[in-house]
Amino acid sequence: xxxxxxxxxxxxxxxxxxxxxxxxxxxxxxxxxxxxxxxxxxxxxxxxxxxxxxxxxxxxxxxxxxxxxxxxxxxxxxxxxxxxxxxxxxxxxxxxxxxxxxxxxx
Numbered sequence: 747x748x749x750x751x752x753x754x755x756x757x758x759x760x761x762x763x764x765x766x767x768x769x770x771x772x773x774x775x776x777x778x779x780x781x782x783x784x785x786x787x788x789x790x791x792x793x794x795x796x797x798x799x800x801x802x803x804x805x806x807x808x809x810x811x812x813x814x815x816x817x818x819x820x821x822x823x824x825x826x827x828x829x830x831x832x833x834x835x836x837x838x839x840x841x842x843x844x845x846x847x848x849x850x851x852x
Contacts, residue, residue, distance in 0.1 A: 768851035812837035
């Protein structure tokens with residue numbers, strides 16, 4: 747599996763629990779264990795880890811669409827549209843989420 751593939755059935759078949767980006771925080775916090783191996787998206791896992799006290803191990807996979815959005819892209823767009831609100835998906839890179847006015851899932 748390439749690191750850009752984050753939704754294959756093979757990966758999900760190996761998982762104990764599947765979740766969506768919208769409920770990932772609640773799902774992780776509902777697990778009784780103290781450690782989580784979060785697959786397949788490292789960026790969503792990093793975002794979730796900010797909202798839990800569980801030790802989170804991140805799989806190096808990612809969504810190529812969200813991961814291709816860069817800090818530089820957002821800085822450029824903010825210069826062009828200084829009054830625009832920036833809404834970001836939690837699968838974006840952490841440095842991109844730092845610029846977000848709100849982080850929302852689909």
